[in-house]
Amino acid sequence: MQEPEKVLEIRSVDRSFGGLRALKEVSLHVNRGEIFGLVGPNGSGKTTIVNSVTGFYPPDKGDILFEGRSIKGMAPHRVARLGIARTFQNLALFRGMSVLDNILVGRHIHMHPSALAALFYWVWAEREELRHRDIVEETIDFLQLQDVRDTPIEIVPLGLQKRIELARALVSEPRMLILDEPMAGMNQEEKEYMARFILDAREERGLTVLLIEHHMDVVSALCDRMTVLSYGEQIAGGKPAEALSNPRVIEAYLGTKGREHAA
Amino acid sequence: MLYRLAGIRHTTYRSARQLFPIPFDRKLLGFVILLGVAAPFYLSPLHLNSYLLPWVIWTTAALGLNLLMGWAGQVHLGYAAVMAIGAYAAIHATRFGLPLEAALLVGGLASSVIGLAFGAAALRVKGLYLAVTTLAMQSIVDWTIVHVPAISGGSQATLQAPTLRLFGLPIETDAGRYWYALGLCAIVTVFLLNVSRTSFGRALVAVREKDFAAAIIGVSPFKFKLLAFWCSSFIGGVTGAILAFCYYRAITPEQFHLEVSIQVVAMVIVGGLGSVLGSYFGAGLVLLAPIFLNNWVASLASALNLSLQTDVLSQIPLVLYGGLIVGFLLFEPLGLAKIYDNVRNYFLVWPFRHAR
Structure with missing residues (x-):
């Protein structure tokens, strides 16, 4: 073997x-x-x-x-x-962002964040943002988070928050x-x-x-x-x-x- | 504000991710932009020059500081020093013969490089210690400007700003200067609105909220704090230069002292941390409230036959800023923007509150 x-x-x-x-x-x-x-x-x-x-x-x-x-x-x-991706024992989600944005942060290592791209969003950032949105949506479907997508993270129940943290870890495509x-x-x-x-x-x-x-x-x-x-x-x-x-x-x-x- | 969200549907990610996904907001914004651009035609020169122009410029400054304080969550008590560096650098650059656009860039770069040097040192500490370190930056920059005659011309000297120019054409009218400042404000506003919906802004918020969790998804906390310092200082420097060219037109070191820093911090906190709209509100309130308050106190004093000295009157705004900061931090930490938001959300479903 x-x-x-x-x-x-x-x-x-x-x-x-x-x-x-x-x-x-x-x-x-x-x-x-x-x-x-x-x-x-x-x-x-x-x-x-x-x-x-x-x-x-x-x-x-x-x-x-x-x-x-x-x-x-x-x-x-x-x-x-x-x-390597991980989740935390005591949730470590980012308040002040929606569920979707919290999961999108998970794509960080695959994106090219820069201040100039933010200034020239329509030329430099939009296509990248939308492409990664597609990938994130797959994970949202997979973990059945569709209906809380646009909810602020603070008001999502604890059980779901754990699932959102899993989603954030998964979208970074870890091994x-x-x-x-x-x-x-x-x-x-x-x-x-x-x-x-x-x-x-x-x-x-x-x-x-x-x-x-x-x-x-x-x-x-x-x-x-x-x-x-x-x-x-x-x-x-x-x-x-x-x-x-x-x-x-x-x-x-x-x-x-x-x-x-x-x- | 009687409009409904019902019937507004987005069928693509692109349209859902617009800056203003609600049609009514877009129309309202168009109207406000029209009002802003047309202001020189319907406002008296007094109102334009002493209310609207400073409002626009200080809003730009507040937006710059808000990027650092609201998005990245780092306190900065030396923002006036950042602006001073930009103002002095830009004026010296134009005197050196550079075109104004290049001089503004020089001002911004000077601020961001010096700001970054202090930032790199300051970011080794957090919270209160960071605040004190930025306070030190304010003092050091103040001292340097006053004591190096090559920069300021001496402690009592004023430095005359050369004429404002756009691509070499001199701008001599009040309206022209206003539009110039408005243009910069628009650029910074668009930048910050876009920051919120890109990976850059999300990384900043992640670092602000939980830097260890940000690190584990690949965001380097130190790098993004520094980037926030860099961008914020750049905006501050350019705004300082615009303040010198469009508003003061002759600068002295006192225009960039600690009180000014506190004033910008007050604008950001009162307006709302992390809110673009809030910076407009905050700058408006912090700039305009003292004017009305002073008029009101003066008329009250004369009605009561009290004689108030001018230095007492001049301290009242400072007391007011302090009071506003404390009050907002206690009762509405997200500032005027949050209050606006609450009112708006209320009317979105009014009178069917249960529909929410």
Whole structure:
């Protein structure tokens, strides 16, 4: 069998904040086309991993490779240009713009923003704007956001805002998508919608997905492989069923007493 | 304002993305443009020269600052210094023999280069610290202009602006000067209207709202803050030059002091951050309110038999600006433009409020 291509590879990454060692020698890799789950109790370092991949908190030690190229210490806006998109745990949409404009910002790396183009809009910018509008509309259709398109972002309900953030990440045509708790605060129906969108996005766009999620039902249903973190340490990994039945995982989530109950 | 949105349909992205998608707005705008262009024919020279002309010029300045404060979200308390650089550079350039159009560009470039130098230093800090750093720029530029005789001719000197020219033809009439200023204002207005609907403007707003989220979709926050500084300073410089050529016609360092910076900030905030229309409203209110207020206070004082000294009278506008800034920030942070918008939205469905 052919060796699967590693899209993202994290090699024994270490990161401390003051005296707190948030990541301890974490190593993992995500193969092309995979949905890779990253789980663990609160404060276990999941978001820190994502932040060191996307350049916000460069690792102290270790290396991060994207498609075979080291991206360690690269500024976030450069990482984005390589083809990594992400969403945030606490929504990070731009107030003061409509839903459509929020998604259009996602096309930034494919456009040529300049002040002169704004001044001579009709000559320089209009065609580009309309061409990218077409592309954005495809994603709006895909994520079923048609009826909120022109709504100011502030008054869109939370569940939809998560979907808009996914849309903004998708329109940048990334090869790797990092989702930081895309289903936090959602009800069952919204969760199911979101799960379907994630699967469809991988199917239709050939994405590789790194998924952080707390809902274990979602993780075990969606992910091909996963890693479980606790206090910055990898305590289990592999297929969801194996990883989640690991005694150390049960201990991390439920304590030693819980482990007895689970057993 | 009794018109409806019903029946207005856009079938192409192009028509939906127009600057004014509502036909009524276009007609209203056409009417206002007509009023503006024809103003010299129906206004007395006094009204034209001391109300409308400064309004148009300060609107341009407010628009320039609004790009930085409203769109990119960076405070600038030294905008008068930016304008001063433009004014002095342009006047010296024309004296050097450059045609006026080139001199305006020189003024704009001088402002943007110096503004950018300060901006690059200032943008390493945020919020309050940025405000203080731009304040330092104001002081440094003020000091330099006064103390370098080659620029100002000395602290007491006035520098005469050469005649305004369009492609070498001298413009000597009030109407001509007004139209010149109006032309620049129109260009800047079109620019800012278009900024809102292009990737440039969206990137600025993204950086203003959440710079980390902007970075993750590929917008370099530092680059776009600098670009905003650059563009805003360029507009400020050209506007400063226009102010010198069309309005003051002889400039002294006092015309560009800190009070003036505060005045432009007041225009932007009172009018509405990030609103083109707001800059028109804000400049109008901040310029015209003190005039009416002073007349009103003076007549009140004489009615009550109080004798007010002129320096008390001259401080009243400053108190007013402060009050306006505080009031608007507290009660309507989006300014007069938002109030206009609310009224308009109300009447769009009046009297069927439930239809919204």
